[in-house]
Amino acid sequence: xxxxxxxxxxxxxxxxxxxxxxxxxxxxxxxxxxxxxxxxxxxxxxxxxxxxxxxxxxxxxxxxxxxxxxxxxxxxxxxxxxxxxxxxxxxxxxxxxxxxxxxxxxxxxxxxxxxxxxxxxxxxxxxxxxxxxxxxxxxxxxxxxxxxxxxxxxxxxxxxxxxxxxxxxxxxxxxxxxxxxxxxxxxxxxxxxxxxxxxxxxxxxxxxxxxxxxxxxxxxxxxxxxxxxxxxxxxxxxxxxxxxxxxxxxx
Numbered sequence: 069x070x071x072x073x074x075x076x077x078x079x080x081x082x083x084x085x086x087x088x089x090x091x092x093x094x095x096x097x098x099x100x101x102x103x104x105x106x107x108x109x110x111x112x113x114x115x116x117x118x119x120x121x122x123x124x125x126x127x128x129x130x131x132x133x134x135x136x137x138x139x140x141x142x143x144x145x146x147x148x149x150x151x152x153x154x155x156x157x158x159x160x161x162x163x164x165x166x167x168x169x170x171x172x173x174x175x176x177x178x179x180x181x182x183x184x185x186x187x188x189x190x191x192x193x194x195x196x197x198x199x200x201x202x203x204x205x206x207x208x209x210x211x212x213x214x215x216x217x218x219x220x221x222x223x224x225x226x227x228x229x230x231x232x233x234x235x236x237x238x239x240x241x242x243x244x245x246x247x248x249x250x251x252x253x254x255x256x257x258x259x260x261x262x263x264x265x266x267x268x269x270x271x272x273x274x275x276x277x278x279x280x281x282x283x284x285x286x287x288x289x290x291x292x293x294x295x296x297x298x299x300x301x302x303x304x305x306x307x308x309x310x311x312x313x314x315x316x317x318x319x
Contacts, residue, residue, distance in 0.1 A: 077222055084114070085253045085303060087196065092118055094246050095309070100190045106162040108179075109170035113139030115196075119166070120145050127160065149213045153178035154228040161188050166273065168196040172229035176238050187312055193241055197230050197306040198251055201263075203299055206292040214264065214285050221274070222269040233306045241310025251303040257293055260301070261286060 105123045107116040110131055116128035120142045129150040130136055136147045150156065152167070165187055170180070176180045183193055200215050202208055229237050255263070263283050264270065273281045278283070295301065 083259065083266055084112075084212050085198070085251055085263070086114060087118075087305075088249065088251050089139060091196070091249055091251075091305065091307075092122075094162065094249075095166075095192065095194050096122060098244060098309070101188070103161045103165040104159075104160075104162045105166065106186060106198045108165060108167045109173070110139065110147070111135045111170070111255075113145065113147065113166045113169075115166055116147075119141060119164070123163070125251050127162070153182065155182070158185050160186060161191075162186055163188055164189065164194065166194045166196060169230075171195050171197070171234070171237065172226040179236075180240060184312065191312070192244070193310050195234060195237075195308040197234060198303040199230055199233065199306060201253075201301045201303045205294070205300045207289060207294070207299070209289045210285055210292055214281075218281055218284055219267070219269040219273050222272040224268060224272075225310075227269070230306060233304075234308050236298040237308070239308050239310060240313065242313045244309045244311065246307050246309055249307070250275065251305055253301050253303070254298045255301060256298055257289060260299075261289060 102123045104125045104127070105119045107113075107119060107126060107128045109132055110116045110128035111132075112135055113128055116126050117140045120126045123143060127148065128136075128143045128144075128145050129148045129152070130176050131149065135226065136149060139145075139147055143149075152170070157159045165183055167174075185267065187193060203211065253259075261282060264285075265280070270281055
């Protein structure tokens, strides 16, 4: 698994959007029990902190110690520096396993072996993500051009899984369909630009050119912002939710 985010963990925690309450409501409605949850590649613990309000215990793992330093500490969350594919005590069993905006970085086969080891028979695996944000008017054209043209070649190959709405990842589970959901945020210009600056492709561009590509769109974003201090942006949510199949895949 690649670590693209340790070096700007504080910005990642500050400027990434927050998943909507309705998403959790749908996930929790599928559960029989709420004893324990495992949030894989937890990053700054955004999802883990919500899970901790509903589960007795939450394990939140990430390969980045820097990301975990930014996480909100709660007494029933156990934060560990640990990769998604790493073996750990098989006696640790979970009613819910979540992966938010991260599974495209995993070795799928090795990670799924861990899911089969640690997900309870009636548990749920929820793979969550969001694709490129959208807004109205010319500003949307600026954002899409930045994404698909200016920094397009600097995305890691794994990014395509998000562009394909996670439909092209292997998913050896009994799938549960959920309604299509949107994540909306109301942001200032600074919030938008700071969010875009957290993209891994921006960091790759910056490393190669020794300049930040945000400078190429900052003026256009300002010119096309409009009269209001805040603008609404929508992120299409990407979801794959599943249960263990009746016949387990050997681990």
